[in-house]
Amino acid sequence: MLLIAVYMFIERLVTLKQALEEDKSFMNRIKDHIYDGKIEAAQKLCRETNNPISRMVEKGISRLGRPMNDVLVAIENVGNLEIANLEKGLVIMASISGGAPMLGFLGTVTGMVTTFYNMSLNSSGNVRLIDLSEGMYQAMVTTVGGLIVGILAYFAYNYLVSRVDSVVRRLEARTMEFLDMLNEPA
Template identity: 60%
Template sequence: MTILNMILAQAAGAAQAGTAPAVATESLWDLTLAGGWLMIPLALLLVVSIYIFFERVFAINHVGKEDNKAFMQQIRDHIHAGRIEEAQKLCQATNSPYGRMIAKGVARIGRPMNDVLVAVENVGNMEVANLEKGFSWLATTAAGAPMIGFLGTVTGMVQAFMALAKAGTSANVTILSQGIYEALVTTVAGLIVGIVAMFAYNYLTSRVSKVMNKLERSTMEFMDLLNEPAK
């Protein structure tokens, strides 16, 4: 007798007896426990991903709110007036990706323009890499969590069929329930964690791209002001 036949037979028996199978309600904690030990790494992945998301959002927002236009105007005024030291002090006082990037360019004033551009771009690349800390974790979680959930699906079904084999002729749906619970719960949990990490990664990537565009505009503005005639 196949598993499907057993389920249909039990349902038919319940209908003949005039009783409907009771719908069991499980709490979130009960479902989590039913997922087995694989729920532990999934929970850790979720917690760390949420922490990285909010920590990076705060850091990126702090950079995005900086008044870059006013900063670049002050740099322009200092350089046109020949106040190189004041421009360097302003960059140090700003203590931002824009400030550290322009500070490197100010320190290279007097050298060939290509050398100045390369120095500024190198600092900009390092600042972007600093903003992208933890992104590799989110990308790995987005790909790995569903695979862990799939592993739980396989182990859960293995347990279910092992229990079915041990039960022999007395096998019923109840014997299969624990393994099926683990299979389904870990699958759902893995998908949820993977989806959360994927959306977090894509959102943060788009925010960093906007910061990169601002850094590139600042680089071009700085290079242009070096070629402007002093007023």
């Protein structure tokens, strides 16, 4: 489970980093193309930029000439798909953060059951320390392992959720910037 959590964390981190990368002049160039009537050039710039913001803006550009609400709905639909893509795999990370400690505790219980079973097999009634320590060792190792994986996955999950929120805020800001640009006189 630890390997899955590490893989998911790195993969999502790379995806979110790419989503946050932004050409500072992108919106200004889009604005210039639209004001100059170069709609195809604006769409080409969006395709070449290829990030969540550019895909949303491209959808908005494709709806130019329609009512502003249609433009907004089209952008929001693309935004929802982009957000779903960014959140992909976070459920697995959340499941690992909750499931790993439970599996560790399951190991604790099985270790203790094994210990008591071994003690019951001893017909003399004398319990050796080694009989107790083996089962308790198994119990503690699985608990520690489950907690370590769970805690790391928990913090990784929350960090990734905060990064997704950052991307969402940026997408919302650029959407408003694009819509404001369409409402400004040229």
